[in-house]
Amino acid sequence: MKIGHKKKNGDVMTAKILINGYGSIGKRVADAVACQKDMEVIGVTKTKPDFEAKMALEKGYKLYAAVPERAHLFEEAGLEISGTIDDVIQDADLVVDGAPKKIGKQNLENLYKKNNVKAIIQGGEKANDAEDSFNSLWSYDRCYGKDAIRLVSCNTTGLCRSLYAIDSITDVLKARVVLIRRAVDPNDSKKGPVNAIIPSTDVPSHHGPDVESVIKKFKGKIISSAVIVPTTLMHMHSLMVETTGATKDDIVDAIAKTPRIFTVKASEGLDSTAALIEMSRDMGRLRYDLNEIPVWEESINVIDNEIFMMQAVHQESDVIPENVDCIRAMLQMEEDNIKSIEMTNKAMGLLK
Amino acid sequence: MKIGHKKKNGDVMTAKILINGYGSIGKRVADAVACQKDMEVIGVTKTKPDFEAKMALEKGYKLYAAVPERAHLFEEAGLEISGTIDDVIQDADLVVDGAPKKIGKQNLENLYKKNNVKAIIQGGEKANDAEDSFNSLWSYDRCYGKDAIRLVSCNTTGLCRSLYAIDSITDVLKARVVLIRRAVDPNDSKKGPVNAIIPSTDVPSHHGPDVESVIKKFKGKIISSAVIVPTTLMHMHSLMVETTGATKDDIVDAIAKTPRIFTVKASEGLDSTAALIEMSRDMGRLRYDLNEIPVWEESINVIDNEIFMMQAVHQESDVIPENVDCIRAMLQMEEDNIKSIEMTNKAMGLLK
Secondary structure: OOOOOEOOOOOEOOEEEEEEOOOHHHHHHHHHHHOOOOEEEEEEEEOOOOHHHHHHHHHOOOEEEOOHHHHHHHHHOOOOOOOEHHHHHHHOOEEEEOOOOOHHHHHHHHHHOOOOOEEEEOOOOOHHHOOEEEOOOOOHHHHOOOOEEEEOOHHHHHHHHHHHHHHOOOOEEEEEEEEEEEOOOOOOOOOOOOOOOEEOOOOOOOHHHHHHHHOHHHOOOEEEEEEEEOOOOOEEEEEEEEEOOOOHHHHHHHHHHOOOEEEEOHHHOOOOHHHHHHHHHHOOOHHHOOOOEEEEHHHOEEEOOEEEEEEEEOOOOOOHHHHHHHHHHHOOOOOOHHHHHHHHHHHHOOOO | OOOOOEOOOOOEOOEEEEEEOOOHHHHHHHHHHHOOOOEEEEEEEEOOOOHHHHHHHHHOOOEEEOOHHHHHHHHHOOOOOOOEHHHHHHHOOEEEEOOOOOHHHHHHHHHHOOOOOEEEEOOOOOHHHOOEEEOOOOOHHHHOOOOEEEEOOHHHHHHHHHHHHHHOOOOEEEEEEEEEEEOOOOOOOOOOOOOOOEEOOOOOOOHHHHHHHHOHHHOOOEEEEEEEEOOOOOEEEEEEEEEOOOOHHHHHHHHHHOOOEEEEOHHHOOOOHHHHHHHHHHOOOHHHOOOOEEEEHHHOEEEOOEEEEEEEEOOOOOOHHHHHHHHHHHOOOOOOHHHHHHHHHHHHOOOO
16 A cells, blocks of 8 residues: 555555654654644654653654663653654654754664665755755655655755746846854754854855755856854845846746745835744744745845845744655655645645 | 144144044044044034043043033033034034934034035945045045045945955956844944844845945946844955956955955954954954954855955944045045055054
């Protein structure tokens, strides 16, 4: 019986997903998977019995120790685990890795491949650590049926969406992007900067090539630089895209037609990343996640066929629906990327 | 007797400078003027008897009420004023205006022109409010002998210096600049953002045209966008300059030869705006002012004849030596801009 297809009794054969690392990305992917009709969370893992582990149990997820040797810590903390990752990994159709940077690659080599289970690793890993790099709009087909895929970072995902909108109406000759990156996620009280701007002095930054790992035809065309600034809410991108021609109206229309990216107006009070997050809080979004990419409509301008625009990226959440689509592609549950996007969006309650 | 020339007794005939508005810019210009051999501060004005007014008196500056009707406030606060601006303006060879945005233009029309005194207004005013826009490297000759000149903003001054270095070795075809602006000056505890990135949704921003008001030959070639971020120390610029060709070594050499701009190495620990300011504090600079523009050497890169580089701008102080040079130009005290720059730098103790 094929995953995602209906059984004789009308039930859908669901994909069994294990979340290895129930942290910033992992907990969000778990919730996004749990609300899909064609997949289920068979368990989540944690390395330690912290508040997130406790809340995973309260939500009804089966909890497993990510590191078998540390299983006793959970018992000592009074948290009921269903075993260690070794007890559950064979039951999974696919593992979504939510481990910190570099650990994902280790997990892929030492755990997922050895257990012959498909896996998604996150954007902190390198492009050549996996078979391919995933974005729902650009590389769904390429990742179809694959065993080990890297889901690109929040910034790369955001750029892939806006470049998809632009590419739908004109040809991209060269794109320059300056990324103004948030310092840390909101829950991180250890690191800074508190009052400084930190340049990424490797210019161009790695973000351009990372976009190119998804969009092969843009090879050598995306040049990026980045700075880190003292804010926690969102990243921001200033895009300058040389094209063969487009109008502002074309771009606004193209964004309207592209999934998971939308225009906002500073004139309506959405004049900063803080205002965007306030909107998301008012929308009642879980954890105030803004999975879609907002583009400031006033910032869109075309001069000499070069498109200028500014967008924001909610670093914690824009990749979450992409993880769900990636599962469908890798498990061959849906051939059409747009159909998968629509299923994911509907289940998650996304704008578009 | 001509200002700046030696009298028979060997003394230099000094230019009499009035500082109207002893605030962020005014107090720094006062100190920079006071240490030059060929000019003197005949007085400074304040609108209210605050700590800066008190410290002006302690430094030995003659204090005048900027608004005659408020003179009594100074007496009531126990601060000895030498009169109001009306009592001193006729004695000045030139007034340096340090008033807030838009007030400078009003002062020029209602005060300086009526009293037939030369005046410098600051970069918050618009280009067409004055006869021309000043930068020591680019428009000294144009402003020579003029009566009303605008000294461009800190960001524009910073860009004029780096573009001068680049222009000295290659031809600029198009420059794109993204400005990451500090939120407020360090003494401002009223405004934010505290945790947000604010886009300037007018893209391109006004900074490009402002550079072009100084460098006429770059008309239409400088495109800028800007965001405001939660930091107080310095602005930062990410430059992307299309040229007819240059190497990294060319650029480093050109920066070394250009006054008031220098390269720093992140690898030496100067890896953020905070580290740059720490360096300036360690240098013993008054108010930790870093009047020179630091460019991160690691960030300098050339791809397809396009120069990439990142620089920081100490918003409170980079324009200060330019004000001194502007005085010399407007009062025809020195014909050679490089000689004026050298005099100013030496007196202020600048690096170069």
